Amino acid sequence: MAKAPYQPPVQSKLGQTFDTLFLLVLVMASLFVPLYLGLAGGGKTTLELKDQTWAGMGQNATMQAQWEKLGYTQGAKTDANPTSAADLISARFDYTFEPLELVLTALVVIGYFFIVFHWSKKEYREVIDERFNNK
Amino acid sequence: MSQSTAIHGEKISLLRVLGPGHVWALGVGIVLVGEYMGWNFAVGKGGAIAALIACWFAGLLYTCVAMIDSEVTSTVAAAGGQYAQAKHIVGPLMAFNVGLFLVFAYTMLEAGNAITLGYLVQTVGSMSGFADTHDKPFIVLTIMFLAWLNYRGVYATLTFNLVITAIAFVAILVLFFAVQPWTGEYMKHRELLTGLPYGWLGVLAALHFGMWFYLGIEGTTQAAEEVRSPARALPLGTMTGIITLLIAATLTWYVCAGLMPWEYLGQAVTPLFDAARLTDSTVLMVLLFIGTIFSTLASANGCINDASRAWFSMGRDRYLPQVFGAVHPKYRTPYRSIVFLVPVALVFAYFAPLDQVITFSILSGLLEYTFMAINVMMFRQKWPLGTIKRGYVHPFHPLPAIVLLVLCSATYFAVFLGYGTQLVAMMVFYIVASLWFALHRYKFVRRGAQFTMPWPKPVGY
Numbered sequence: 107m108a109k110a111p112y113q114p115p116v117q118s119k120l121g122q123t124f125d126t127l128f129l130l131v132l133v134m135a136s137l138f139v140p141l142y143l144g145l146a147g148g149g150k151t152t153l154e155l156k157d158q159t160w161a162g163m164g165q166n167a168t169m170q171a172q173w174e175k176l177g178y179t180q181g182a183k184t185d186a187n188p189t190s191a192a193d194l195i196s197a198r199f200d201y202t203f204e205p206l207e208l209v210l211t212a213l214v215v216i217g218y219f220f221i222v223f224h225w226s227k228k229e230y231r232e233v234i235d236e237r238f239n240n241k
Numbered sequence: 242m243s244q245s246t247a248i249h250g251e252k253i254s255l256l257r258v259l260g261p262g263h264v265w266a267l268g269v270g271i272v273l274v275g276e277y278m279g280w281n282f283a284v285g286k287g288g289a290i291a292a293l294i295a296c297w298f299a300g301l302l303y304t305c306v307a308m309i310d311s312e313v314t315s316t317v318a319a320a321g322g323q324y325a326q327a328k329h330i331v332g333p334l335m336a337f338n339v340g341l342f343l344v345f346a347y348t349m350l351e352a353g354n355a356i357t358l359g360y361l362v363q364t365v366g367s368m369s370g371f372a373d374t375h376d377k378p379f380i381v382l383t384i385m386f387l388a389w390l391n392y393r394g395v396y397a398t399l400t401f402n403l404v405i406t407a408i409a410f411v412a413i414l415v416l417f418f419a420v421q422p423w424t425g426e427y428m429k430h431r432e433l434l435t436g437l438p439y440g441w442l443g444v445l446a447a448l449h450f451g452m453w454f455y456l457g458i459e460g461t462t463q464a465a466e467e468v469r470s471p472a473r474a475l476p477l478g479t480m481t482g483i484i485t486l487l488i489a490a491t492l493t494w495y496v497c498a499g500l501m502p503w504e505y506l507g508q509a510v511t512p513l514f515d516a517a518r519l520t521d522s523t524v525l526m527v528l529l530f531i532g533t534i535f536s537t538l539a540s541a542n543g544c545i546n547d548a549s550r551a552w553f554s555m556g557r558d559r560y561l562p563q564v565f566g567a568v569h570p571k572y573r574t575p576y577r578s579i580v581f582l583v584p585v586a587l588v589f590a591y592f593a594p595l596d597q598v599i600t601f602s603i604l605s606g607l608l609e610y611t612f613m614a615i616n617v618m619m620f621r622q623k624w625p626l627g628t629i630k631r632g633y634v635h636p637f638h639p640l641p642a643i644v645l646l647v648l649c650s651a652t653y654f655a656v657f658l659g660y661g662t663q664l665v666a667m668m669v670f671y672i673v674a675s676l677w678f679a680l681h682r683y684k685f686v687r688r689g690a691q692f693t694m695p696w697p698k699p700v701g702y
Contacts, residue, residue, distance in 0.1 A: 111687070117559075129674075132677075134588060137593055149658065150659065167432075172501055172502055172505075175519055176501075176519070197504070197508065199658070199659045201439065201442055201443075201658050203658070211657055211661060211665060218675075226327075226332025226334040228332075229332045230333070234698065234699065236688040237688075237690075
């Protein structure tokens with residue numbers, strides 16, 4: 107004998123409002139928590155440039171001409187020289203990492219997909235049973 | 242033309258008015274801005290040559306996405322795109338997650354577009370003697386205006402996109418020919434290219450932002466309930482879209498890498514506009530200013546369209562509060578979803594740096610592509626060829642799915658290099674949201690009614 111279809115409860119207006127606010131808070135937290143804790147952009151570093159002339163910063167004549175056309179100057183960035191290119195030229199990513207960090211991150215991603223697919227399979231069986239076996 | 246279909250007992254449905262041109266405009270319109278900004282952060286992560294290699298590998302990733310998507314979407318032609326696919330092929334929790342991937346990939350992209358537009362207006366304002374020009378009012382105005390346009394109707398919105406996308410694409414072509422790549426007068430690749438500053442690890446790292454050349458092309462599927470002929474228009478619009486983007490991406494790299502030192506290019510907010518500045522041509526500067534503005538508007542416009550339809554679909558299925566499942570009685574648009582996502586886009590555009598916003602968007606996209614690779618294998622397994630009518634059958638299965646999975650894995654590692662914290666923060670968000678759905682929200686969802694396609698029972702059930 108076919109099972110009776112599942113009848114979901116009707117959610118109140120208050121419940122819908124609460125759920126909506128929960129989602130908003132969750133989204134904002136995912137943005138602001140890393141920014142607030144100063145963790146975002148943590149993979150960047152700065153080269154030490156002792157000589158901040160164009161040549162000292164590794165820029166040839168063509169590069170120098172293009173920097174200058176873009177409005178940048180050589181030398182250290184100071185109040186008197188706010189358009190210095192030194193900060194841009196010395197910015198680098200730091201790709202050193204602990205293997206454990208990589209393993210843990212990989213486990214989080216793989217674990218997430220494993221759980222979502224596994225849980226979905228359980229729910230999907232229920233959907234198919236009700237859609238096809240109740241007819 | 243209007244066509245009304247009752248879905249889930251709703252009395253009002255979306256309008257079927259769009260053709261392949263609109264599908265192309267929706268896909269390319271969202272993505273073309275990736276040539277105008279954001280892709281160049283790949284140069285910052287690995288150097289100019291690494292960015293070119295990443296551009297082509299990401300092109301391969303998206304070719305797999307377009308092939309897979311064309312088959313599944315032309316068969317599961319329902320609003321929500323990949324969300325509807327997940328619901329029919331994998332199951333509710335995956336569908337909920339895919340819906341969120343779509344919403345956040347597009348909403349963050351929309352925020353990135355608004356940031357770029359504001360920055361460009363501020364830059365041009367300063368260049369024109371208006372040193373006090375601020376970007377923030379333009380960010381807010383852009384998001385509000387486009388949300389209003391979307392609120393008023395899909396046909397006008399996407400027709401608007403078709404026109405401004407075409408102009409933005411032509412601007413890239415004009416710039417390419419104007420710098421006369423055959424003479425070497427402007428292009429200085431020999432002097433500006435500096436090899437691989439981070440070695441081959443940098444090439445891998447550059448894959449992260451290499452995706453930005455194409456991210457969002459899969460958005461064509463969101464219009465599935467609004468196209469006149471899904472089986473023809475969706476594969477045609479998507480495949481021509483990816484070809485357009487491959488050409489535009491290569492031209493963009495060529496022009497920018499031949500004009501700017503990699504350290505500048507890797508951190509520029511508006512690289513194509515800067516390329517025009519370096520030609521000393523006022524006409525080109527004006528054209529690329531217009532191109533950048535139009536591409537950001539077209540992209541943000543398409544993003545609002547796609548994100549709101551995914552949110553609407555989840556509300557209609559009660560995966561989210563039912564209030565979001567409403568269609569406007571006059572304009573026939575998912576108006577409550579459009580309005581709800583406005584503050585989310587505003588907050589991200591207002592407070593977060595561009596590279597962080599782009600990373601959030603890319604990560605959501607990456608999770609979605611990982612799902613798509615597994616999804617198509619399950620699709621072929623549950624409904625083998627011949628058991629249901631498919632609008633399009635993609636060749637060489639399962640090779641595109643395997644290639645896609647491999648490239649996705651490499652890109653997770655690329656994001657980990659330099660943006661590992663954002664990767665983990667995003668995963669925590671999706672894990673908490675999944676727990677909320679599975680343990681709380683799913684009780685409000687009807688079970689059998691989620692499966693709406695007229696297909697036989699899947700194999701193995």
